[in-house]
Amino acid sequence: MNRLLFSLLLVAVSFTAGFAFKAILTTQSNTPQQSKKVTGIGGIFFKCKDPGKLREWYKENLGLQTNQYGAVFEWRQGADTTRKGFTQWSPFKETTTYFQPSAKDFMINYRVENLAELLSALKKNGVTVVDSIETYDYGRFVHILDPEQNKIELWEPNDLVYEQLGIQMGSTTTK
Numbered sequence: 001m002n003r004l005l006f007s008l009l010l011v012a013v014s015f016t017a018g019f020a021f022k023a024i025l026t027t028q029s030n031t032p033q034q035s036k037k038v039t040g041i042g043g044i045f046f047k048c049k050d051p052g053k054l055r056e057w058y059k060e061n062l063g064l065q066t067n068q069y070g071a072v073f074e075w076r077q078g079a080d081t082t083r084k085g086f087t088q089w090s091p092f093k094e095t096t097t098y099f100q101p102s103a104k105d106f107m108i109n110y111r112v113e114n115l116a117e118l119l120s121a122l123k124k125n126g127v128t129v130v131d132s133i134e135t136y137d138y139g140r141f142v143h144i145l146d147p148e149q150n151k152i153e154l155w156e157p158n159d160l161v162y163e164q165l166g167i168q169m170g171s172t173t174t175k
Contacts, residue, residue, distance in 0.1 A: 037112065037113060037118075038110040038111065038112055039110075039111045039112060039113055040085065040087070040110070040111040041087050041108065041109070041110060041111065042086075042087060042088065042109035042110055042111040042153070042155040042157065043087060043088035043089065043090060043108070043109035043153070043155075044087075044088075044089050044090070044106070044108060044109070045088075045090045045091075045092055045098075045099070045106065045107040045108070045109065045153075046090075046091060046092065046105055046106040046107075047091075047092050047093070047094040047096060047099070047105040047106070048091045048092070048093075048094060049094055051070075051091040051092060051093055054091045055070060055071070055091060058071065059071075063174070064089065064174050065171070065172040065173060065174045067166075067169060067171040069088070069090055070088060070089045070090035070091060071088075071089045071090075071173075071174050072086050072087070072088055072089070072166060072171065072173045072174065073086065073087040073088075073089065073173065073174050073175075074086055074173035074174070074175050075087070075175075083159065084159055084163060085111070085157075085159055086157070086159060086162055086163070086166075086173070088109065099151050100151070101130065101145070101149070101151070102145065102149050102150055102151035103149070104149070104150050104151070106150075107150070107151050107152065107153060108150075108152055108153070109152075109153040109154075109155050110152060110153070110154055110155065111155055111156075111157055112154050112155065112156055113156065114156070115133060115140045115141075115142060115154060115155075115156035116133065118154065119133065119142055119154075122144060127144050127145070128144060128145040129142065129143075129144050130142075130143040130144060130145060130151065131143050137158065137161045137165075138157065138158050138161045138162040138165055139155050139156055139157040139158050139161075139162065140155070140156040141153060141154065141155050141156075142154050
């Protein structure tokens with residue numbers, strides 16, 4: 001009797017485990033890949049008549065810690081609050097060509113993970129890619145256009161190096 005009960009129990013457990021395993025596999029295969037993702041705003045860039053004067057105004061009136069490029073906001077990453085993250089704020093001369101081919105007066109920089117994989121997926125989706133990935137010590141960059149021809153800068157940051165560059169420049173961050 002014990003042997004029969006044990007055999008039935010074994011069949012029942014195997015049957016249940018099989019269904020559970022199949023459910024897990026089905027759920028995973030129907031879930032879209034999460035590899036392409038924006039993790040935050042890396043920077044806000046905009047055109048103005050006098051970047052130096054505007055940086056000074058923001059420093060005096062809103063307390064931004066400005067440098068020759070604008071200001072850097074320092075924050076803590078949500079998944080690991082021991083890690084710093086940075087967001088760049090930069091006024092550009094109104095005659096800059098950096099935003100081209102967009103005719104807009106602004107550009108947003110998005111922080112991303114795995115830029116090469118993201119770029120591949122964007123190309124497959126027919127997104128206009130303006131240039132190729134450029135690599136610097138502080139991160140990797142590429143530019144794309146959204147459907148309204150806004151130029152977007154994608155940045156896979158190296159925050160440790162980015163922070164060291166700021167320290168070397170004598171810059172302070174806005175916290």
